[in-house]
Amino acid sequence: MMLRFRTPILFALATLAAWQGLVMASGIPEYLLPAPTAILAEVDRTLAVSLGVTFLEATIGFALASALAFVVAVLFVRFHTLEEGLFPIAIAIKTTPIVAIAPLLVIWLGTGWWSKIVAAILICFFPVLVNTVKGLKAADAEYRELFQTLGASGAQEFRKLRIPYCLPYLFSALKISSSLAIVGAIVGEFVGATQGLGYLIMVSSAHLETATLFAAIGAAALAGITLFYIIGAIEHRVIFWHGGETE
């Protein structure tokens, strides 16, 4: 485990050292490019609180969107008319840029948590929906025939075949939308907020506090990576059979 990470860590440290050396030697002003030590000095309570707020908004939005998308996907696959009727609307939501909708969300839901959570929901919903629908339909026709010969009902086929079969598809969508959730929350904060990483980024950029800005960017990246790895770890436990499938 340690060995696997040794080379990338060494490379990262070398890059940081070169960066520090470059800034110190060339005398670039801090508002253009702060040194790593200057950025590190900005890691404080404000940053931690901002990170926590954004992470929570994103995670709540992500969880709600995933649950909702899963239920809708099951309904789509069971009732084809629903899919036919509602899928175009889902595509319309997807193709509208979240940046365009975010101001409306702030007008409707205020500058508090909900406008960010809903922004995260809107951006996470579609990938999960599409992949889950695909996964629920992915089981081979022969598997379905097997269930038919066993006299399984539609509900049994869903519970015992389609839903487990769909899990690898679901998790690959969850990994994509986990990073998107952070984007949604930050975009929401850009438009109107009093806290969070998006707010911190707006304020520090307006004041040319570039070191704070860098620290906030780093925190946003950390939030995305953390959520991604949490989902990855859960996936690894749940889908132990994947990659070793019979076919």
Place this chain on the structure above:
Amino acid sequence: MSVVALAARGEMQSGPLVVIEDLEIRFDKVVAIEKMNLTVQRGEFVSLLGPSGCGKSTLLKAIAGLIRPAGGRLARGDANLRIGFMFQKPLLLPWRTTLDNILLPVEIKLGGSVADRTDHAKARHILDMVGLSNFVDAYPHQLSGGMQQRTALARALMSDPDILLLDEPFGALDELTRETLNEELIGIWQNSATRLHTIMMVTHSIVEAVTMSDRVIVLTDRPARFVEDVRVRSPRPRSPEDAETLSAMKLIRRILRGGR
């Protein structure tokens, strides 16, 4: 299509189990099977032999109720006939252990409730019979192709079928494994402790058909039509070198080449 109960269970130990008259099956406009006539007696081992894509599997699926015929009659000797179906692929659920995979038919039959101790005992007995007692808790990806197919056979036996329909059951396996499994299948068929006495098997191996079956039904290319019903009477256990087996194989080869 009409499913007619020809006799109540238990009253007949022999007699027709599956009766097919003038059967026709189409996919859209393509005729897959036409003018098919075939009667399978209780206790028989029948092979369906023909060139690939000729509609053998379609016939088997029609008997299993997976495909609806376009015309003719397909009757079962008993309306409650229990059918076991085994596909060419093992079709195991990769998230279930061997034991849980073969308990699937029981779970489905029970609906909401879980398999009980009797079911577990039965499952273990069947796993013993197919030689998997050491792999009860293994997952499919930990099993070899042969063992996966044994699991699939065990699952088919779990629903206590009156008739077992096999669609090239061991076709994807290497020849040595296939021979072993064929012998074991014959053993299970002959074992009077099971209620399974009738087997229909799709194959495109002449040797396999002749060494295993009582009857070999030879079918033509698309659309599938009944050509010849070859009865193999040589005593079991058979070997491909027996005089009678050899002559049956020769006869079938001649039929397949078009000369009756």
